[in-house]
Amino acid sequence: MNPFNILFEHLQSTIDLNVEQLALIGNKFKEKKVKKKGFLLGAGEVSKHMRFIASGCLRSYYMDENSQEHTLQFGIENWWVNDLYSYLTGSPSNQFLQAIEESTILQIHKDDLEILIGEVPGIERFFRLKIQSAYVTLQERMLDNMSLTAYDRYVDFRNKYRDIEQRVPQYMIASYLGITPEFLSNIRKNAPR
Amino acid sequence: MNPFNILFEHLQSTIDLNVEQLALIGNKFKEKKVKKKGFLLGAGEVSKHMRFIASGCLRSYYMDENSQEHTLQFGIENWWVNDLYSYLTGSPSNQFLQAIEESTILQIHKDDLEILIGEVPGIERFFRLKIQSAYVTLQERMLDNMSLTAYDRYVDFRNKYRDIEQRVPQYMIASYLGITPEFLSNIRKNAPR
DNA sequence: ATCCTTTCTTAAGGTATCTTAACTTTTCTG
DNA sequence: CAGAAAAGTTAAGATACCTTAAGAAAGGAT
Numbered sequence: 001m002n003p004f005n006i007l008f009e010h011l012q013s014t015i016d017l018n019v020e021q022l023a024l025i026g027n028k029f030k031e032k033k034v035k036k037k038g039f040l041l042g043a044g045e046v047s048k049h050m051r052f053i054a055s056g057c058l059r060s061y062y063m064d065e066n067s068q069e070h071t072l073q074f075g076i077e078n079w080w081v082n083d084l085y086s087y088l089t090g091s092p093s094n095q096f097l098q099a100i101e102e103s104t105i106l107q108i109h110k111d112d113l114e115i116l117i118g119e120v121p122g123i124e125r126f127f128r129l130k131i132q133s134a135y136v137t138l139q140e141r142m143l144d145n146m147s148l149t150a151y152d153r154y155v156d157f158r159n160k161y162r163d164i165e166q167r168v169p170q171y172m173i174a175s176y177l178g179i180t181p182e183f184l185s186n187i188r189k190n191a192p193r
Numbered sequence: 194m195n196p197f198n199i200l201f202e203h204l205q206s207t208i209d210l211n212v213e214q215l216a217l218i219g220n221k222f223k224e225k226k227v228k229k230k231g232f233l234l235g236a237g238e239v240s241k242h243m244r245f246i247a248s249g250c251l252r253s254y255y256m257d258e259n260s261q262e263h264t265l266q267f268g269i270e271n272w273w274v275n276d277l278y279s280y281l282t283g284s285p286s287n288q289f290l291q292a293i294e295e296s297t298i299l300q301i302h303k304d305d306l307e308i309l310i311g312e313v314p315g316i317e318r319f320f321r322l323k324i325q326s327a328y329v330t331l332q333e334r335m336l337d338n339m340s341l342t343a344y345d346r347y348v349d350f351r352n353k354y355r356d357i358e359q360r361v362p363q364y365m366i367a368s369y370l371g372i373t374p375e376f377l378s379n380i381r382k383n384a385p386r
Numbered sequence: 387a388t389c390c391t392t393t394c395t396t397a398a399g400g401t402a403t404c405t406t407a408a409c410t411t412t413t414c415t416g
Numbered sequence: 417c418a419g420a421a422a423a424g425t426t427a428a429g430a431t432a433c434c435t436t437a438a439g440a441a442a443g444g445a446t
Binding site: 342 | 402403404405406
């Protein structure tokens with residue numbers, strides 16, 4: 001399926017859009033392919049785009065002073081990925097946005113998004129809702145991290161993201177859960193079933 | 194100072210408002226006093242209000258299955274406190290919103306806020322920006338929790354929230370940092386200076 | 387098919403943080 | 417101001433998770 005049609009369907013699941021509006025939207029989003037291990041954003045750059053995954057799989061991660069990677073988000077088809085921090089504040093990102101599989105992205109520049117919002121007001125509502133649910137998800141994760149053991153977090157992850165679990169290497173899952181790959185391995189060995 | 198004037202000044206630091214608009218806003222917000230240790234929201238209730246602290250000090254916390262408290266947020270004058278999760282999704286809260294000092298709150302009901310947004314469009318922008326910065330703050334905290342040691346998180350907390358540190362009991366700070374009060378005590382003892 | 391790279395596992399020893407419990411200090415209440 | 421309640425400290429023993437290092441397995445490239 002054409003990447004743009006994937007985007008259109010995705011948008012229409014939340015807001016109503018007529019043909020002219022879809023055309024306006026299609027004009028502003030640009031298609032971008034990323035190879036496996038390719039980067040859409042590197043630490044130090046300012047994120048200037050909102051990015052929609054039409055196909056493939058990516059993750060964003062933060063690298064701390066000890067060069068440890070911390071995965072912030074995975075994303076597959078129909079997800080949005082970005083360093084919202086950098087995008088919203090305009091400050092240089094401290095994250096990397098990297099493809100785990102060859103992926104097709106549709107992205108819109110911040111300036112174009114502002115224009116588009118003027119043309120298609122529903123878009124503003126769409127992104128407000130996105131940010132809200134991003135917040136809600138993040139808070140849930142924060143609470144889980146504070147109150148659950150690594151094993152429980154792993155079980156929750158598997159239940160919540162079974163589709164993602166198959167597609168990403170285990171050490172990235174470990175870095176998402178906030179543990180070392182060795183310890184995740186250990187957890188898996190001693191897990192029931 | 195009158196609580197409403199504190200709110201008005203706060204709003205005007207972000208958006209422009211004329212006298213009629215301030216009157217409309219003043220009509221919709223209700224003043225509420227909470228005694229020390231009093232609750233504005235309990236687990237199980239749905240949060241139906243946006244809440245502004247005109248004076249005092251509060252915190253929101255989550256209580257896990259082992260009855261451990263996890264402080265999500267502290268708030269003092271000019272801050273907004275809420276369980277955004279519950280407010281946005283309409284699901285019952287898993288948090289408590291409790292006063293640490295006697296406090297004066299100005300709160301607006303969700304339905305009234307929607308009406309108000311119709312009357313004063315700038316208000317929508319205001320809350321969108323609030324949620325965005327809440328997201329940004331939360332992500333920063335998430336990263337800190339994943340990459341820093343408890344000692345470093347404590348130092349960061351002191352630097353960032355010196356004004357709050359004076360006003361809240363230490364065991365709440367511990368529950369914010371994700372450690373036990375005993376361990377925070379230990380950290381403080383062994384800390385430089 | 388084979389070699390090289392990436393990912394995963396195993397296990398021993400170490401460290402950050404927790405648990406428990408008793409004690410001290412501070413704050414609140416009447 | 418006294419007594420009770422809340423908050424903070426101390427220290428010993430426990431545990432979840434990390435570090436290191438080496439080897440096994442899987443995946444990619446030629």
